[in-house]
Amino acid sequence: MPEQPGDEVRDPLIESFLEHLATERAASQYTLRNYRQALYEFHNWHRKERNHAPNWDELTRDEFRAYLRFLSRNNRSRALIQLRFSGLRSFYKFLVRRGKLETSPIKNIALPKQGRRLPQFLTIQQMNDLLDAPLKELEVARAARGGEVDESPFLRDVAILETIYSCGLRISELCGLRVEDLNASEQLVRVRGKGKKERLAPIGGKALEAIQRYWRSLPNAPAATSPVFLARSDGERAMYPRLVQLRLKRYLELCSLDPKLTPHKLRHSYATHMLDAGADLRSVQELLGHAHLVTTQVYTHVTTERLKKAYDAAHPRA
Numbered sequence: 001m002p003e004q005p006g007d008e009v010r011d012p013l014i015e016s017f018l019e020h021l022a023t024e025r026a027a028s029q030y031t032l033r034n035y036r037q038a039l040y041e042f043h044n045w046h047r048k049e050r051n052h053a054p055n056w057d058e059l060t061r062d063e064f065r066a067y068l069r070f071l072s073r074n075n076r077s078r079a080l081i082q083l084r085f086s087g088l089r090s091f092y093k094f095l096v097r098r099g100k101l102e103t104s105p106i107k108n109i110a111l112p113k114q115g116r117r118l119p120q121f122l123t124i125q126q127m128n129d130l131l132d133a134p135l136k137e138l139e140v141a142r143a144a145r146g147g148e149v150d151e152s153p154f155l156r157d158v159a160i161l162e163t164i165y166s167c168g169l170r171i172s173e174l175c176g177l178r179v180e181d182l183n184a185s186e187q188l189v190r191v192r193g194k195g196k197k198e199r200l201a202p203i204g205g206k207a208l209e210a211i212q213r214y215w216r217s218l219p220n221a222p223a224a225t226s227p228v229f230l231a232r233s234d235g236e237r238a239m240y241p242r243l244v245q246l247r248l249k250r251y252l253e254l255c256s257l258d259p260k261l262t263p264h265k266l267r268h269s270y271a272t273h274m275l276d277a278g279a280d281l282r283s284v285q286e287l288l289g290h291a292h293l294v295t296t297q298v299y300t301h302v303t304t305e306r307l308k309k310a311y312d313a314a315h316p317r318a
Contacts, residue, residue, distance in 0.1 A: 038087025133251035152233035166207035168270035
C-alpha cells in the first residue's frame with residue numbers, strides 16, 4: 001500500500017492546494033482523495049530517493065521523468081500513471097497561479113497513452129430488473145418477518161435508483177440533493193455539479209412518484225432544506241456514497257449482475273440509452289453536466305460499436 005501522509009509528513013503547499021480544491025473549487029471527495037494520494041506518493045518517493053522532501057519550486061523535468069520511470073518499472077497501469085500526473089499537473093498550475101513559480105516542470109512530459117475503454121452500461125432490460133429489485137427484496141423481508149418490516153429503506157432505494165437513471169446523476173450530486181431542489185410541477189431538479197456549477201435536469205414521473213412514496217413512509221415529512229434521501233429513516237443525515245454503493249451491490253447480486261458495477265455505471269446507462277433513442281450529443285452533454293463535448297463523445301463510440309456488431313451479424317455481405 002502507498003504510504004499515507006501522517007503527522008510527521010505534512011507538506012504545507014500540498015495542504016494549501018487541497019484546501020483550495022475543497023473550498024474554492026468544490027471538488028468531490030474522490031478528486032480530493034486521488035490528488036492527495038498522487039501528491040503524497042510523489043512526496044514520499046522523493047524523500048526516499050533524494051533523502052529530503054521535495055522543494056517544489058526547484059524540481060526539474062528530469063526528476064519527474066525519473067518518477068515516471070519508477071512508476072513504469074513497478075508495473076503501474078497507464079490509467080494510474082495518468083491519474084498521478086494529473087494530480088501533479090493541477091498542483092503546479094495552482095502554484096503558478098499563486099506566483100510560487102513561473103512555469104511547471106511537468107509541461108510536455110510524454111506519458112504512456114491510455115487505451116480507450118468504452119464505458120460499461122446495463123441494457124434496458126437489465127436496468128428495469130435492477131429498478132424492480134428493492135421491492136422484490138422488500139417482499140422477501142416481509143415474508144421472513146411476518147409482514148412487520150420498515151418499508152422506508154427499500155422505498156428509498158427504489159427512489160435512488162430511479163433518480164440516478166432518470167437524471168443521469170453523479171453519486172455526489174444525488175447525495176447532495178435537497179427537498180427544495182425538486183420542482184415536481186415542472187418535473188425539474190436543480191443539480192449541484194462539479195466546481196460549484198448548477199444545472200437544471202429533467203426528472204421523470206416514475207422517479208418523482210418513487211420519491212413521494214418514499215417520503216410518505218418516513219416518520220416525519222422532510223423539510224425544504226432536508227436531504228432528499230436519508231441514511232436512516234429516523235435520522236437527519238443525508239445518504240452518503242458508500243451506503244449507496246453497498247445497497248447497489250446487493251441489488252446487482254439479486255439480479256445476477258456484476259456486483260462490482262458502480263453507481264456511475266447507471267449514469268453511463270442513462271447516456272447510452274438516451275443516445276440510442278435518438279437524443280443529440282449536445283443535449284446529452286448538457287444533461288450530464290459535462291464541461292466539454294469530448295467527454296460525452298465516448299458514448300457515441302458505445303452506440304457505434306453496437307451498430308457495427310448488429311451490421312456484422314445481420315448483413316449478408318458484411
